[in-house]
Amino acid sequence: MGEDISYDYIWNLCQKEKQTNQLLQLPKTFYDDTINYLARSQLAEPQKTNMEKLLVDLLEKRKQKIFMYLAYNKTLPPQIDSSEQELYNALLEAAAKHRMDPARKIKSNKLLRSLTDIPEIVLPSGRKLGPLKKNEILDMQDSAADVTYLISNAICENYNR
Secondary structure (H helix, E strand, O other): OHHHOOHHHHHHHHHHHHHOOOOOOOOOOHHHHHHHHHHHOOOOHHHHHHHHHHHHHHHHHHHHHHHHHHHOOOOOOOOOOHHHHHHHHHHHHHHHHOOOOHHHHOOOOOEEEEOOOEOOEEOOOOOEEOOEOOOOEEEOOOOHHHHHHHHHOOOEEEOOO
């Protein structure tokens, strides 16, 4: 790949990357090859500096796209730089580890307090609830799914005596 790298190639790649929301495919060793090219090239210092800036811009744009791929649960293109694949995998692992799950935050306590006035609603179990006044206490011993629904939708909160 090293012989294909040039200032014009990096500039064109940077422009193409900015024009699309998709990650362009890159060789697995793209960044290493480009850094090696810069180290051994005979480019004038201003052009070398500009090429380094283009490379940083390209990397930042691609990192933003990797975050978007992760946010929308999209898979990465098959051919990207190995460091980008490592970043995606690390972010995916961290996101899974710190997943926000309202069901985990619900304690075994089945007493709930209404946060607002509630008209009659139908719960996931099919049971009707309400109407309720704000701060009214409910005993929800029979349905964990209903408790999860009420808490995750900010209708009720756990109540401790």
